[in-house]
Amino acid sequence: MASDSAAPVRVVGGWASPFVTRVCVALRLKGVAYEFLQEELGKKSQLLLASNPVHKMMPVLLHGGRPVCESLVIVQYVDEAFPGAGPRILPADPYDRAVHRFWAEYADAKLPTALRTLRRMVDGDRAEAAEQVAAALAQLEEAFVDCSKGRPFFAGVDIGFLDIALGSYIGWFRAAERITAQTILDETRTPRLAAWAARFCDHEAVRGVMPDAGRLVKFGEALRAALAANAQRPDVRASRRDLVGEPVA
Numbered sequence: 097m098a099s100d101s102a103a104p105v106r107v108v109g110g111w112a113s114p115f116v117t118r119v120c121v122a123l124r125l126k127g128v129a130y131e132f133l134q135e136e137l138g139k140k141s142q143l144l145l146a147s148n149p150v151h152k153m154m155p156v157l158l159h160g161g162r163p164v165c166e167s168l169v170i171v172q173y174v175d176e177a178f179p180g181a182g183p184r185i186l187p188a189d190p191y192d193r194a195v196h197r198f199w200a201e202y203a204d205a206k207l208p209t210a211l212r213t214l215r216r217m218v219d220g221d222r223a224e225a226a227e228q229v230a231a232a233l234a235q236l237e238e239a240f241v242d243c244s245k246g247r248p249f250f251a252g253v254d255i256g257f258l259d260i261a262l263g264s265y266i267g268w269f270r271a272a273e274r275i276t277a278q279t280i281l282d283e284t285r286t287p288r289l290a291a292w293a294a295r296f297c298d299h300e301a302v303r304g305v306m307p308d309a310g311r312l313v314k315f316g317e318a319l320r321a322a323l324a325a326n327a328q329r330p331d332v333r334a335s336r337r338d339l340v341g342e343p344v345a
């Protein structure tokens with residue numbers, strides 16, 4: 097069955113998830129109206145479990161009731177399913193597409209675990225995690241120089257796939273900066289990325305969906321409490337105790 101671009105679009109997710117932010121930014125960039133179905137902290141809705149039975153994770157995009165899972169897959173789907181709406185998200189050139197996908201996967205391989213360590217306020221491996229994030233951002237600064245070619249975004253004059261993939265972490269970078277009292281998007285070490293991050297957050301498709309750092313810090317605290325409560329519950333099997341919609345970041 098072909099996609100009907102006029103079919104209703106719904107996003108199942110949580111406002112604090114960087115992966116959910118990606119989907120919202122992509123839809124807003126394309127000018128596609130959508131309904132946001134907020135998951136409750138500490139629970140997973142039947143709709144989420146039924147729509148993403150493999151990973152049981154948010155986000156899920158429902159387009160005409162059909163689920164699409166995995167944030168980067170969803171962003172690519174949005175680009176293809178709504179070709180006439182808004183600017184294209186993936187670069188037109190196949191080589192550029194490959195480069196942008198490479199760096200998006202690099203960001204997802206390097207950032208979430210380290211950001212989670214920084215958010216958890218565990219002192220032990222925090223220095224190592226901060227170093228991992230700094231090393232990844234140094235690589236991404238070089239990627240920005242190559243991809244942007246002097247223009248404001250990785251994709252050029254407007255935001256695109258890699259901007260959305262990396263930009264979705266900015267809220268959690270800012271939250272981790274508050275929690276650790278350390279600079280992550282450092283204007284000295286990664287000046288171009290620091291300036292890009294400000295431009296990205298100021299983009300009209302991003303403003304309003306990029307979570308506020310202070311709210312994320314509070315969310316992190318609430319999440320820790322929910323996880324601790326789950327760990328105490330005898331009715332929750334150990335293998336299910338992490339199923340509280342914990343953001344990877």
Ligand SMILES: N[C@@H](CCC(=O)N[C@@H](CS)C(=O)NCC(=O)O)C(=O)O
Pocket residue numbers: 112113114115152153154155165166167168338339340341342343344345
């Ligand atoms: N690779 C996935 C990651 C999604 C993900 O980690 N989602 C988190 C929220 S930020 C989640 O649903 N966690 C719940 C769980 O792990 O059970 C994507 O890009 O969509």
